[in-house]
Amino acid sequence: MNLEVVNAVGSGDLGIEIDLNRLATDVKEVEFDPDKYPGAYVRLEGVEPLITVYRTGKYIITGSKSDEEAYSCRKQFLKLLTDEGVLGEPEDEWFSMQNYVCTGELDQVQNLNALAIGLGLEYTEYEPEQFPGLVFRPDDTPVVILIFSSGKVVVTGAKDIDMAEEAFQSLKEDLDALV
């Protein structure tokens, strides 16, 4: 309910080892600096999400606004590898979404100090000196919700959108019960 996905992360496996140095020299869309990070970055033309590939063949796609966008990006990535002769049969590898980051808004402005107590100090972290948002970790879900005094919220850690929606809905019910 009224949550907007702002970032989706997915991961997959090509099933074969990749020579990142060769890939970086052969393909202009690939950036690789092993001294800074072991993964190689692939920025496809006209594609928003970023693909990070590793020597092992595992890869992650970050920055998608939806799972459709992530899957589309993956498709183009596989095509690129196939065209480059790196991949033979791209059918047998998997890909799945790992995390959704969403933004939402609560009806009224929040008093975070009171909210921390209301939601339970054992489930919340609020240190305005360090970070302006209240971190809420419900015990019945792996989802984490950041609540700001403006009423804006960030829901993260969900494996799927329903999980995020449920956690947000649950938070709203908790808030109604507190009034």
Place this chain on the structure above:
DNA sequence: GGGAGAAAAACCTTGCCCGTATTCTTAG
């Protein structure tokens, strides 16, 4: 002083955690 055994110290391997990098939003 030398041999046996135990205790201590030195050494080395393993494992785990952290930082490194990426995305994206929120807001002091």
Place this chain on the structure above:
DNA sequence: CTAAGAATACGGGCAAGGTTTTTCTCCC
């Protein structure tokens, strides 16, 4: 930058545990 999440991997550092080596005690 601070904080959160998730996947991914690699080097470094520290701790712990295990093994080897050195030292020391006891007694003949």
